[in-house]
Amino acid sequence: MVRQAQRFLISGCSGGGKSTLIRALAARGYKVVDEPGLRIVRGETNPLSPFLPWNNMEKFAARALEVAISDFNKLTQVDQTVFFDRGIVDAAVALRHSSGAKEFGASTTRFRYGSPVFIAPPWEDIFSQNAERRHSFGDALEECGRLIAAYEHLGYETAILPKVSVAQRVAFVEETARAVMSEANK
Numbered sequence: 001m002v003r004q005a006q007r008f009l010i011s012g013c014s015g016g017g018k019s020t021l022i023r024a025l026a027a028r029g030y031k032v033v034d035e036p037g038l039r040i041v042r043g044e045t046n047p048l049s050p051f052l053p054w055n056n057m058e059k060f061a062a063r064a065l066e067v068a069i070s071d072f073n074k075l076t077q078v079d080q081t082v083f084f085d086r087g088i089v090d091a092a093v094a095l096r097h098s099s100g101a102k103e104f105g106a107s108t109t110r111f112r113y114g115s116p117v118f119i120a121p122p123w124e125d126i127f128s129q130n131a132e133r134r135h136s137f138g139d140a141l142e143e144c145g146r147l148i149a150a151y152e153h154l155g156y157e158t159a160i161l162p163k164v165s166v167a168q169r170v171a172f173v174e175e176t177a178r179a180v181m182s183e184a185n186k
Contacts, residue, residue, distance in 0.1 A: 006081045007072075008177055009113040011090050011151070012161070013144040015137070016120030017169070021161070022085040024170045031078060035085040036067035037094075057098035065091035065107065072111045081177060087113060093150045094143075108154055114180060116159040117151050118173055119144070123163050 010018045019035060026032040040051060040063055050056040051063050068088045075082055088111050092104045122141045151158050159176055161169055 006079075006181065007075070007084065007113045008081065008118065008173070009084045009087045009089070010118045010120065010161075010173075011086055011147050012118075012120035013122040013140045015140050016123050016144070017161070017166070018085050018120045020166055021120070021169050021173070022083060024166050025083050025173065028170065028174075031075070031080050031082045033071045033075070033082065033084045033087075036064045036071065036091060037086065040064060040067065058095065061091055061095035061098050065095055065105075067091075069107055069111060081181070083173075084113065089113075089117075089150055089154065089156075090147060093146050097146060104150065104154070108150075113156070114177075115155075116157040116176065116180070118176070119148060119151075119158050119160050121160050121163065125163075 010021055012018060019038065022032045022034065037053070037060070040060065041053070044052055048055065050059045053060040064086075065088065068084075068086070068091045071084065072088060089104070089108050092108045095101070096104055122137065122144055124137055148158060159172075162172060164172075
């Protein structure tokens, strides 16, 4: 069974370089899981679908939570380091924000990732809007603040990704993950 410390999450600002980092980690041979929300958006063929965030954020977030839990469960027997592009907490935070709920839900404590959670901070130089990312940079700033607060509330340490090249971000993530796993194996 995979150890919690081997499941790392890359979260943070939408448009902050998470997916680019995930692709670079995959190219280095790591097991990666693509962002649930992005897979949902790309899979919807009906522009009026209630599962698109700009049509119904609450339904979109609920579906993203289901996908993230499924992703997590599919990897219970994988004995290697796994990097997730967003995950259960991200979806739960979006669902809480869109529904006005006071709690995150049991899934955020039942399914745990390794700590620290890597946070892609707001980075205006690389942020762009497109057909899949329609919100503003200001929205991304607010989202990142909600996520950091949630991770800290749920007892995770966070590691802010430096605003450097992709190769340097990969090195930062690898070095941090190795240190965590080395400590966990003591």
